[in-house]
Amino acid sequence: MIFDKENVLALCNKWCKNTLMETLEIEYIDAEEGMLKAKMPVNSRVHQPMGLLHGGAMVALAESVGSAASLMFINTEKQEVRGIEISANHLKSKREGTVFGTAKIIHQGASIHLWEIRITDEENRLISLCKLTNMVLPRKK
Template sequence: MNLTQEEILEQCTKMCKNTLMETLDISFCEVGKDYLVAKMPVTSKVHQPDGVLHGGAMVALAESVGSAASFMFLNAKDFYIRGIEISANHVKSVKEGNVYAKAEIIHNGRTTQLWDIKIRDEEHNLVSVVKLTTIALPKTK
């Protein structure tokens, strides 16, 4: 796909309309040759009852950025991208600010892709480490 970085970020933003990503205020903010970054504000909307970022919200952020990266880097207009396995280790609590998820490709196969996703706070502290496997399913006509 021969798009500029701005065009890739714009396409990612368009894909989020009326979705969980829009509900969680996830936005895409940086793209490189083999990575994509998304951010999510940490507000009461994504807190667990004791006032810290909910692990499920972090997993939703990670799957969102990894799946979007698969879609963008595969030139996947002829494919549906689906997450098929995800595992997360949460290592730090966050109460406010923003968190940033950076998806980097580990394996870019024709059918499956493996992503390493690190979530960090605004001070670049590691918050969560996520591994995501996506699958590219051909669209039938």
């Protein structure tokens, strides 16, 4: 199968309609085999009470990009993906601008995918480092 970056991005962005990803304004912006990148604006919609980017919003970005990335490795007509574990280490705070979530495959098994997701800012400074485990399941009819 030939990797089609434009098709992957179009499909990921289409799947965001009427979801949390749309609410958080997550947009998929880059892809290659074993990597998917998305961006999310940092504004009051994703702030915690102190005016900083909420850790939960970063985890939502990480799980969104990591789960979507697993779709590149499965037959979406016969299989589906479920996130089963996520961890995050928040290293820096951010008040405004944009953050980018880049998922890179660590392990691609038949039923388990392990992803490292780096949340960075516009200057490529590491804001959060996340790890996501996805399970590949047969699609229910």
